[in-house]
Amino acid sequence: MPFIVVHMWEGRTLEDKRALTRALTDAMVTHAHALPDALHVVIQEYPKENWARAGVLGVDQAAEPATEQP
Amino acid sequence: MPFIVVHMWEGRTLEDKRALTRALTDAMVTHAHALPDALHVVIQEYPKENWARAGVLGVDQAAEPATEQP
Amino acid sequence: MPFIVVHMWEGRTLEDKRALTRALTDAMVTHAHALPDALHVVIQEYPKENWARAGVLGVDQAAEPATEQP
Amino acid sequence: MPFIVVHMWEGRTLEDKRALTRALTDAMVTHAHALPDALHVVIQEYPKENWARAGVLGVDQAAEPATEQP
Amino acid sequence: MPFIVVHMWEGRTLEDKRALTRALTDAMVTHAHALPDALHVVIQEYPKENWARAGVLGVDQAAEPATEQP
Amino acid sequence: MPFIVVHMWEGRTLEDKRALTRALTDAMVTHAHALPDALHVVIQEYPKENWARAGVLGVDQAAEPATEQP
Numbered sequence: 001m002p003f004i005v006v007h008m009w010e011g012r013t014l015e016d017k018r019a020l021t022r023a024l025t026d027a028m029v030t031h032a033h034a035l036p037d038a039l040h041v042v043i044q045e046y047p048k049e050n051w052a053r054a055g056v057l058g059v060d061q062a063a064e065p066a067t068e069q070p
Numbered sequence: 071m072p073f074i075v076v077h078m079w080e081g082r083t084l085e086d087k088r089a090l091t092r093a094l095t096d097a098m099v100t101h102a103h104a105l106p107d108a109l110h111v112v113i114q115e116y117p118k119e120n121w122a123r124a125g126v127l128g129v130d131q132a133a134e135p136a137t138e139q140p
Numbered sequence: 141m142p143f144i145v146v147h148m149w150e151g152r153t154l155e156d157k158r159a160l161t162r163a164l165t166d167a168m169v170t171h172a173h174a175l176p177d178a179l180h181v182v183i184q185e186y187p188k189e190n191w192a193r194a195g196v197l198g199v200d201q202a203a204e205p206a207t208e209q210p
Numbered sequence: 211m212p213f214i215v216v217h218m219w220e221g222r223t224l225e226d227k228r229a230l231t232r233a234l235t236d237a238m239v240t241h242a243h244a245l246p247d248a249l250h251v252v253i254q255e256y257p258k259e260n261w262a263r264a265g266v267l268g269v270d271q272a273a274e275p276a277t278e279q280p
Numbered sequence: 281m282p283f284i285v286v287h288m289w290e291g292r293t294l295e296d297k298r299a300l301t302r303a304l305t306d307a308m309v310t311h312a313h314a315l316p317d318a319l320h321v322v323i324q325e326y327p328k329e330n331w332a333r334a335g336v337l338g339v340d341q342a343a344e345p346a347t348e349q350p
Numbered sequence: 351m352p353f354i355v356v357h358m359w360e361g362r363t364l365e366d367k368r369a370l371t372r373a374l375t376d377a378m379v380t381h382a383h384a385l386p387d388a389l390h391v392v393i394q395e396y397p398k399e400n401w402a403r404a405g406v407l408g409v410d411q412a413a414e415p416a417t418e419q420p
Contacts, residue, residue: 025125055235095265097163165335195375237373305405
């Protein structure tokens with residue numbers, strides 16, 4: 001019955017979300033012994049002006065490396 | 071002073087939200103002995119592409135029964 | 141499929157929790173059209189030293205009225 | 211490594227968010243001994259129809275005092 | 281920079297948690313393009329008397345199948 | 351009416367929590383124009399075996415620098 005909340009920046013594609021939620025679900029089934037039917041994964045997306053790291057908003061940060069989309 | 075977070079799919083009407091938050095508040099006052107004035111209920115709505123059950127996003131699920139709007 | 145998180149002070153009895161989660165579930169079924177089987181309610185309890193209102197921790201507040209156990 | 215979630219009504223300006231997340235970060239560094247680089251602050255904004263106090267949605271409340279924008 | 285919160289019943293072993301958080305991290309790196317160093321996964325464990333499904337607390341539910349430890 | 355959740359490792363003293371919640375409250379009043387009386391700050395503490403960074407649980411990490419207690 002676990003419930004997983006992913007907090008991250010907005011901007012992933014539908015295909016990213018499809019693959020991500022499936023992989024997170026597989027991890028829960030394998031390692032937390034969860035039954036898939038009662039397992040929920042939700043994604044909370046934040047605009048860059050609503051997420052700060054080290055006190056600096058995403059909109060004010062220098063560009064991240066290409067592989068990172070927090 | 072409790073704080074209640076409702077995670078659910080988007081799509082309820084304003085009237086649904088009005089009745090829902092009032093009923094949740096009544097339940098808290100009756101059974102958790104909360105004072106209404108310090109009791110907050112918030113609704114976090116998710117688009118169907120941000121909520122997966124059993125590893126399948128809402129946008130990819132077969133239609134739910136008419137009574138269910140997760 | 142909604143997921144409800146109740147943040148409140150620790151201290152309710154098992155019977156309180158039983159009645160509370162049932163009433164919250166009923167409210168969700170009636171007003172948010174949720175199917176009970178996919179509806180989860182969880183309670184996050186906080187010790188009084190981990191909850192502040194108006195900048196004052198619960199352990200430092202004057203006694204609350206008898207009807208309030210936030 | 212702390213992670214701070216601010217739940218509040220929508221409507222703050224970018225400048226408010228910039229100053230707020232910086233001040234919250236400073237508070238964490240000073241009083242929780244956090245290293246800034248691993249410290250995240252996120253803001254979850256709610257429309258007034260998704261936040262109820264005392265069982266009354268924000269859209270149904272009388273205007274708040276000028277200094278309050280919950 | 282994502283932050284993942286896993287809500288589930290208490291009772292997993294340390295080894296389960298070690299494998300689970302590693303697998304969830306791998307899923308985030310692969311499918312959400314996250315940099316591991318800024319990726320946090322936390323586990324919130326609930327006693328069975330604090331989690332209800334279909335309005336019934338975990339302590340009041342009939343035993344789950346052996347493979348399920350929500 | 352904001353509600354602030356601080357996710358961090360367990361281990362701060364009562365005096366740390368007292369100073370921290372007061373400073374976070376001050377930041378919210380100053381920069382988010384919140385009224386103190388309706389402002390709540392809660393601390394969710396995690397044992398080191400329930401928090402992973404870069405896929406490594408806190409219990410398995412090398413000692414952090416003295417100034418960091420995530």
